[in-house]
Amino acid sequence: MRPFDYIDGSLSAGQVPLADIAAEVGTPAYVYSADAIEAAYREFETVLAPARICYAMKANGNLAVLRLLAGLGAGADVVSEGELRRALAAGIAPEKIVFSGVGKTDAEIEAALRDGILQINVESVPEVRSLSRIAAGLGRTASVAVRINPDVDAGTLDQISTGRKTDKFGVAWTEAPALFREAAGLPGLSMDGIAVHIGSQLGDLEPYRRAFRRVAELVRTLRADGARIRRLDLGGGFGIRYRDEIPLPLAGYARVVQEEVGGLGCEIVVEPGRRLVGPAGLLLASVVAVKETPARRFVIVDAGMNDLVRPMMYGAWHDILPLDAPPAGADYRPADVVGPVCETTDKFADRRLLPPLEAGDLIAFCEAGAYGAVMSSTYNGRPLVPEVLVRGNGFDVVRARPTFEESLALERLPDWLSGPGGQG
Ligand SMILES: *Cc1c(COP(=O)(O)O)cnc(C)c1O
Numbered sequence: 001m002r003p004f005d006y007i008d009g010s011l012s013a014g015q016v017p018l019a020d021i022a023a024e025v026g027t028p029a030y031v032y033s034a035d036a037i038e039a040a041y042r043e044f045e046t047v048l049a050p051a052r053i054c055y056a057m058k059a060n061g062n063l064a065v066l067r068l069l070a071g072l073g074a075g076a077d078v079v080s081e082g083e084l085r086r087a088l089a090a091g092i093a094p095e096k097i098v099f100s101g102v103g104k105t106d107a108e109i110e111a112a113l114r115d116g117i118l119q120i121n122v123e124s125v126p127e128v129r130s131l132s133r134i135a136a137g138l139g140r141t142a143s144v145a146v147r148i149n150p151d152v153d154a155g156t157l158d159q160i161s162t163g164r165k166t167d168k169f170g171v172a173w174t175e176a177p178a179l180f181r182e183a184a185g186l187p188g189l190s191m192d193g194i195a196v197h198i199g200s201q202l203g204d205l206e207p208y209r210r211a212f213r214r215v216a217e218l219v220r221t222l223r224a225d226g227a228r229i230r231r232l233d234l235g236g237g238f239g240i241r242y243r244d245e246i247p248l249p250l251a252g253y254a255r256v257v258q259e260e261v262g263g264l265g266c267e268i269v270v271e272p273g274r275r276l277v278g279p280a281g282l283l284l285a286s287v288v289a290v291k292e293t294p295a296r297r298f299v300i301v302d303a304g305m306n307d308l309v310r311p312m313m314y315g316a317w318h319d320i321l322p323l324d325a326p327p328a329g330a331d332y333r334p335a336d337v338v339g340p341v342c343e344t345t346d347k348f349a350d351r352r353l354l355p356p357l358e359a360g361d362l363i364a365f366c367e368a369g370a371y372g373a374v375m376s377s378t379y380n381g382r383p384l385v386p387e388v389l390v391r392g393n394g395f396d397v398v399r400a401r402p403t404f405e406e407s408l409a410l411e412r413l414p415d416w417l418s419g420p421g422g423q424g
Contacts, residue, residue: 003036003280004366009325011364013390018284019323021395022362025386027286028303029401030373032060034068034391036280037369041072044272047250048257054098054118056236056273057083059370064389064398065277066090075118077236077271081108088115098233098269100147100195102168106134113140119269121147121195121233123170128183135188145193145233146180148173150214154199154207154237159314163198163211170196173214180227191227193266194218197235200274203245205252208237212260219264232266238275242367243317247275274370281369283308283385284323287361288340297335299357304339305346306379308365308372312345319366320348326355337363341380373399383407 003013010017013033021031044053054075057066061083066076067090075096076087087097097117099108104120104127112120113135120142122128128144135142149170152163162169171179176194183191198211212234219229234257239248257268285303292298310316320337334351348365357363376384383406387399 003033004282004364006325011321011323011325013395015393016390016395017323018282018364019362021388021390022284022286022323025388025397026401027284027362028301028307028385029284030281030368030385030387031284031364031395032062032065032277032281032369032387032389032398034389037065037068037277038072040276040280041069041074043250044270044276045073047254048268048270051257051268051270052096054096054233054269054271055276056271057087058374059273060277060281060372061086061374062387062389062398063090064387064396066092068389069276077273081111084108084112084115084117094118098145098195098271100197100271106130109134110138113138113142116140119143119145119193119231119233121145123147125171125179125182128179128189129186132183132186132188138188141188141190143190143192144183145195145231146171146176146191147195147197147233148176148215148218150196150198150211152198152207152211152214154202155204156199156201156237156239157314160200161198162200163196163207173218176218177221177225180222180225184227191229193229193231193233193269194222195233195235195269197233197271198237200237201239201245202237203239203248205249205256208234208253209256209260212256216261216264219261219266229264230266231269232261232264233269233271234261236271236273236275238272240275240278240367240370243319276370278367278370281367281372283318283365283368283372285363285365287357287359287363289359290335290357296351297333299335299337299354301337301339301348301363303348303365303385304341304380304382305343306341306377306382307339307385308348308368309375309377310368310371311348313375318348318368320352320354321364321366322355322357323362323364330355341382378407381407 079101151165285301337349386401
């Protein structure tokens, strides 16, 4: 089942024509398919059982999306106190939450300890020392995994590789034994695991194999040193199709996990983000105008880089589909699809082959459910766009479009500016 397809010439989410959603909530708007998210989660559950699935919620932190996944049994991988609060608010139990991240503050560590989460993944020697001090101060014991940097190139985009020795993430795998020896003498820590996450949007199993092999070697070394490693957090990175990529084969991944670390007797944690929500979402937009210049055809839409930044930030490709199926034999011609933001970089697609479009037509940017809404901003005074969740034949707005008044609500004028006309 594809989450979005044409029904009677109308691009639809399940049975719901996306044009109906646009008519009700306006554009731009994100639309997610609950059925697709559930199907993606079930696939992980089936193929990777009995691994623990901690959804990397930085991919899409919408409360309803989190609640849906919580109901399916998912835990969460969080990277800030804000995400931790959101996960708890959505009903994800603390004992299913892993805290990752390269720069946790003392306040964030304290919050995680007070909430009694499953595991804190530490990424440096100073962080282990802080964690010990804070945990001991609170009279708590932190369950700790050390995120190692395995020095493996994930073969993905430079900007989303995280496991090379020059990347900021993790403790060099060669230095992990020394860290475990130091931690063994510190209070407040239960040194339970190793974590690894080498990058995002991986299509190839080999980098995983190399990283997991390194993890297995390290577990043997650490155990020989007397450490009691009982949990392996293998991260995320499961690639999806945006253009012509082949999604990472999950069954093959499960085989690699089994072959490389299956014999160690450890609980396995995986942290899928993109794969659970990316293909389950799209961004709806309206064509504002089509401008033909001597050099280009510009399709100007009402969504901008502040709503979906992946094309500008990573050079990422998103398929662009008109909501009305183009007639057979439509004249596809190249167009630059651009937003209204006052930046040349506000361009979703360069010389993309598109059918004829005119002002008022609706389009969708596909595979936008991950790293879409979560990365949006209000640049150019543009309110965040609404999010809609479709389930079966119905849909609900799960984040409303803020009013312009709400956009101003947190701002204050200092007394010296608050008189009539400024200059008080
Ligand atoms: C971002 C991230 C993930 C999820 O990555 P995806 O590519 O979205 O699956 C998992 N674990 C950690 C530590 C991350 O930073």
